[in-house]
Amino acid sequence: MPADLAVIGLGHLGLPLAQAAVAADISTLGYRTGPEAGSLTAAELRRMLARGFRPTANPAELGRVRTAVICAPVPRGADGGLDLTQVEAAARTLAARLRPHTTVILESPVPPGTTEGFLRPLLEKTSGLRAGRDFHLAYSPSRVDPGNRDFHAANTPKVIGGLTPACTESAATFYGRLTDKVVRARGPREAETVQVLETNYRQVNIALVNEMAVLCHDLGVDLWDVIRCAETKPFGFQAFRPGPGVGGHSVAQDLSDTAGRTLRMVELAQQVNGRMPQYVVQRAATLLNEHGKSARGARVLLLGVTYKPDVADLHGSPAQEVALRLMELGASVSYHDPYVPAWSVLDRPIPRADSLYEAAAGADLTVLLQQHRTYDLQGLSVKAQLLLDTRGATPTGAAHRL
The missing domain is CATH 3.40.50.720 (NAD(P)-binding Rossmann-like Domain)
Structure with missing residues (x-):
């Protein structure tokens, strides 16, 4: 037919x-x-x-x-x-x-x-x-x-x-x-370049706030409050938020594939965003140390391992590298994600927590990597021994934010 x-x-x-x-x-x-x-x-x-x-x-x-x-x-x-x-x-x-x-x-x-x-x-x-x-x-x-x-x-x-x-x-x-x-x-070239611009716009702006997140943490400045205030500006500003890395299917392009030229800003953005999983692991290890625990042997629960909230897509998710680096430090890693019934890192199955609150209460550190709508973050912040929020989604003061 x-x-x-x-x-x-x-x-x-x-x-x-x-x-x-x-x-x-x-x-x-x-x-x-x-x-x-x-x-x-x-x-x-x-x-x-x-x-x-x-x-x-x-x-x-x-x-x-x-x-x-x-x-x-x-x-x-x-x-x-x-x-x-x-x-x-x-x-x-x-x-x-x-x-x-x-x-x-x-x-x-x-x-x-x-x-x-x-x-x-x-x-x-x-x-x-x-x-x-x-x-x-x-x-x-x-x-x-x-x-x-x-x-x-x-x-x-x-x-x-x-x-x-x-x-x-x-x-x-x-x-x-x-x-x-x-x-x-x-024409087709203009339409193709629209796609390049839109993808790189996302990469570059996420990289900016990711760099700001690192800087503000070092300065003792609440970046999330900075963003909250900045987005009240009615012109010349669009709010982006930091996170543990950039996932998804959109691939940043520097145009070198065809034009032989490099968009330096895009190269730098990819470098910044590519460092974020390691930065999350660094923050996690520091938090454990500050609370008298070593990363080696620590029980770490990762919440939300998809690249985007409320979807089942794992493509390019920074959770993969976060989990791998934590395991390299000797941590015992488990995860919870309502959209992912089974998950492996380099062919190593990662244990899935059935009961979210029990798992958070039993973990030395809980790391929120993705803010699915089903997560009760207020309740989670009460149950977790130690909570690192990489998305700024928990109530102010309820967790350590990126």
Whole structure:
């Protein structure tokens, strides 16, 4: 059965897109490109299937759709650059079945120039069709924010950059069925660079407050109160908050992959954010020492090991490095997370606490790494022997804050 849309890549980008399309009554099929992990719950997937979402392993079905959106993951390669292997595989699979008048959109996070210089030749060579004449080609940066209850596909503007004005309009027509607002970029390179700017904006601003957290602790200044006051400024300031590190699927880009240039600010931000798990462990060891205990042999409970609150996604979570470094110091590490039934670090299973309050009461140190809504932080601060809050989520004075 033909479908209006094929989502190629069913990971953290593709599944939310497919979910939004199904909710908009768009006939949607999903084609998996590899061992991808999405952030949707089993219940959400069941609802999608009930509304007609069709996962398929048959590439022939890709040639029977009006619109194909490539959402393949783009991880870091061994050399530190972005690995486009799965984008290439998705493009080759689609190109072999591509029909005239199809609209092809790339949503994977890629360096500027990828749509025109990498994807276009792959599609044209295999299909024998010409982009901009025989089929439409465009780029649209993904703006997925798992767990966000305020912003979703319908009320988040979508940026589109097409190879030609007709390509842009074709992609805009499709996304206009999903969202209230479509923003037209000048072309694919501009749309790709929107994604780079948005991702790096997050990295750089988190790095700033992470550095401020270290500085303010050394100065004896309450950073959380500083942020509370600063965010009352109605212009020129947006509040970011420090944490144990930066996780998630968004990969900071310095543009060196394609432009041969480096964004120094992004490099520095990555260095700052990359040091935060070690800083959390340092603070943990210091707290234990101040209370007459050594990190060696200490019972440490980690709360919330996902990269984001209220989602089950562990991708890039700083909890992994925090746990590893604590174990290297000789600590006995356990964890609690309502979204993670089992967790391992370097193939070593980490014991999961069944009763949160009992585990906190029995631990020498409890470290809040992620502030899931289900956590009663007031009650937790009473039960825990010693509590390090890396998110500033506990009531003032109830815990030691980052």
